[in-house]
Amino acid sequence: MRLRSLALLTTAAVLATSACVPTSTETRPQPRPSVSEEEVTPIATPDDAPEISVVDSSPGGAKETDPLWQGLAKAAQEKKPIYLKTWVHTANPDLPTSGQVTVTADSPNSVSVTVDAANVNRDQSPFLRIQGLFDVEEVGTSAYTLTTVNSDDIPELDPKGPDDKTRCTAADAQDRINLAADDLSADPSKREEFRQQWGASPQVWWGIQMTAKSLSEEGGVAGDYLTEACGQYLGQ
Structure with missing residues (x-):
């Protein structure tokens, strides 16, 4: 499936619980999309692995x-x-x-x-x-x-999880990937946790990092990184 060309992944759509959507009379929180918890398989480092x-x-x-x-x-x-x-x-x-x-x-x-x-x-x-x-x-x-x-x-030493094609074409890909970028932007100290969750899809993981970085910069506007990461799987 196509994810609406990942349009929402490349805008400044803010998905954190603190994000707000202005209306004519108020500013109200925008709810986070409901997605299942990420499954994470711990990485067991072999005793003879390089230091x-x-x-x-x-x-x-x-x-x-x-x-x-x-x-x-x-x-x-x-x-x-x-x-x-x-x-x-x-x-x-x-x-x-x-x-x-x-x-x-x-x-x-x-x-x-x-x-x-x-x-x-x-x-x-x-x-x-x-x-x-x-x-x-x-x-x-x-x-x-x-x-x-x-x-x-x-x-x-490889992170375990879905590969890039699976990540990009999943039914909930847009919500799930966008949330990861937003959450990493909000708390960069959790990078290692995110690497273990997303590292098996290295292109998407790159896009999440780059989007999080751009959201953290002045202006808070996400770049087109996730389209770059997923484009080949979505026919773009």
């Missing part, structure tokens, strides 16, 4: 809000390998298929990651997935070079 890992969708932008940048900085400082299974939305997805390539999120002031082209999956372009175990070298204030240790997948 530093980032299995996530990077929102790009400042180090303070980007788990990819934070993980790379920690790995470089502590001289420990990092396991990445990280999705990055980039404006330049047409990278060479051999040699080293540089992946940078299309958010302003994002970290740049130089890595072997073989470790960058392009199947969901412009969402690129960097995957493998890497040694990390900091080569600038916002730039890192990765040396591949191995390209193994560690599926035990």
Whole structure:
């Protein structure tokens, strides 16, 4: 099904209990849509898993809000390998298929990651997935070079839940996704909880983060991120 082109997901429609809809005579609360609780399967980290890992969708932008940048900085400082299974939305997805390539999120002031082209999956372009175990070298204030240790997948570290297609085409997708973006905007400290709920659908999780960020900024207007995340599944 189509979700009315996700129109409500890309406006400033505020769905929190504190949101208000003005009328000619009053301002009254707009009720939250009624959706079932998210089912969350705890992630059991294997004993032999790398100490530093980032299995996530990077929102790009400042180090303070980007788990990819934070993980790379920690790995470089502590001289420990990092396991990445990280999705990055980039404006330049047409990278060479051999040699080293540089992946940078299309958010302003994002970290740049130089890595072997073989470790960058392009199947969901412009969402690129960097995957493998890497040694990390900091080569600038916002730039890192990765040396591949191995390209193994560690599926035990993956969040469990519906994939992007299932999320985007669900009957309650518009309400559920919009609520997640609004709630994350209201309480960014719950990011890890949201990652475990939504990380199995990395494109949607990216869109939720970006929408939450734009709602938190001055003006509170959501960008078109969720249409970007779901467009391929809705025929857009």
